[in-house]
Amino acid sequence: MPFKKLIQSLKDTLEHKDFYEPLPLQKSILPKIKGGASLFCIAPKGTGKTTSIVISVIQKLKGEAFEDAPRVLIFVKDKQAALDLQLEFNAYKRGTDLRVYCAYDEYNIDSQRDEIYEGVDIVIATPKRLNKIFFLNGINLNRLQMCIVEDGEFLFRNNNFAEVTRTPESIGKCQYLVFSSTYDNRFDRWQDSFMYKSQVIKFK
Structure with missing residues (x-):
């Protein structure tokens, strides 16, 4: 997808960053991703995975806030990863009114629930905190269009794989994207269930 096919605000931001052509x-x-495919994107660090997430999400949502329930959920390993990704979104969503929110363990859960209730478009969350908020009826996942995992290696520590697997049980049809530097055989379970017919894209 050439950058010329992106929404104008994204094109303007990319040009401001002297970013004129997509990376390989x-x-x-x-x-x-634009076509709606669910993907496992397996590629080394430095190949543009995080920027791909940001561009794809902003493009999918057309740079426009809508109602209160989030339409994109992104799982990350910890608070710092959440804040770093939020900074990336803030840099690329200029000219839009998209609302990005971070949910992580080191913050009052009642405050998070209230803040999400006020309306967000994109939630960046650690798995355990997202599930705690969900089971407190603090987040509506019925409008999700995309569910994404950034740097998926973290899934296989501290029960995160099981925590993330719970989420598709609570939502309907959704596009799933998993970004990782390696493909773990445990991902096969997802391919046999909610990521049925997903594509595995390996890039060196």
């Missing part, structure tokens, strides 16, 4: 990885995956 992005040329491969951005059209597939």
Whole structure:
């Protein structure tokens, strides 16, 4: 997907950053994501995975806030990863009114529930905190269009894989994207269930 096909605010931001052409990885995956495919994107660090997430999400949501329930959920390993990804979104969502929110363990859960209730478009969350908020009826996942995992290696520590697996049990049809530097055989379980017919894109 050439950048010329993006919404104008994204094109303006990319040009401001002197970013005129997609990286090789992005040329491969951005059209597939735009087409609605669920993907396992397996690629080394520094190939543009995080930027691909940000561009794809902003494009999918057309840069426009809508109602109160989040339409995109992104799982990350910890608070710092959440805050770093939020900074990336803030840098690329200029000219839009998209609302990005971080949910992590080191913050009062009642405050998080109230803040999410006020309306967000994109939630960046650690798995355990997201599930705690969900089971407190603090987040509506019925409007999700995309569920994403950033740097999926963390899933296989501290029971995170099981925590993330719970989420699809609570939502309807959704596009799933998993970004990781390696493919773990445990991902096969997802391919046999909610990521049925997903594509595995490996990039060196």
